[in-house]
Amino acid sequence: MSWWMWVLLGVVLLAVEIVTPGGLFALFFGLSAVLVGGLAAVGVEAAWLQWLLFPALGVLLLAGLRRRLQARIGGGPEVSGLVGEVAFPREDLAPGATGSADLRGTPWTATNESGAPLARGQRCRVTRVQDLTLFIRPE
Numbered sequence: 001m002s003w004w005m006w007v008l009l010g011v012v013l014l015a016v017e018i019v020t021p022g023g024l025f026a027l028f029f030g031l032s033a034v035l036v037g038g039l040a041a042v043g044v045e046a047a048w049l050q051w052l053l054f055p056a057l058g059v060l061l062l063a064g065l066r067r068r069l070q071a072r073i074g075g076g077p078e079v080s081g082l083v084g085e086v087a088f089p090r091e092d093l094a095p096g097a098t099g100s101a102d103l104r105g106t107p108w109t110a111t112n113e114s115g116a117p118l119a120r121g122q123r124c125r126v127t128r129v130q131d132l133t134l135f136i137r138p139e
Contacts, residue, residue: 001040001047001050001051002040003037003038003040003041004037005037006033006034006036006037006040006050006054007033007034007037007038009030009033009037010030010031010032010033010034010035010037011030011034012030013026013027013029013030013033014026014027014030014031016030017030023066023070024066024069024070025062025066028058028061028062028065028066029054029055029058029062031057031058031061032053032054032055032057032058032061033054033058035053035057036050036053036054036057039053082103082126082129082134083126083127083128083129084125084126085103085104085125085126086103086123086124086125086126086139087101087102087103087108087110087124087125087126087134087136088101088102088103088121088122088123088124089101089110089112089118089119089120089121089122089124089136090102090107090120091120092117092118092119092120093110093111093112093117093118094112094117095112095114095115095116095117096111096112096113097111097112098110098111098112098133099112101124101134101136103126103134108132108133108134109132109133109134110133110134110135110136111133111134111135111136112136112137113127113128113135113136113137114136114137114138116138118136118138122138123138123139124136124137124138124139125137125138125139
């Protein structure tokens with residue numbers, strides 16, 4: 001394949017990464033295609049080698065850089081500011097049980113972190129947030 005076709009493929013994959021809410025997968029394969037295009041431009045002409053390098057470089061970039069890049073750009077919504085906020089269970093929650101709770105007018109997955117049951121509508125405090133699950137205790 002010509003070098004400019006690899007670069008075009010890379011640009012398309014980078015554009016896909018920009019317009020889709022992905023997990024930074026197309027980014028690394030787009031970079032891989034651009035790198036293979038650069039190698040093709042400087043003399044790597046064997047098509048089989050180009051097609052071998054494309055997925056290999058993509059997987060290496062993905063495995064080596066994705067987690068670091070996500071951590072650097074904050075790979076998820078900002079939830080640390082929710083600790084200490086007031087939440088209200090939408091159902092009765094036994095100790096350690098998971099259900100849902102309202103926080104700032106929005107339903108969230110919530111886990112009762114206390115040793116006592118929580119009643120529906122009881123005023124609770126968010127003690128921590130893991131992924132998108134609130135851990136709550138009674139006030």
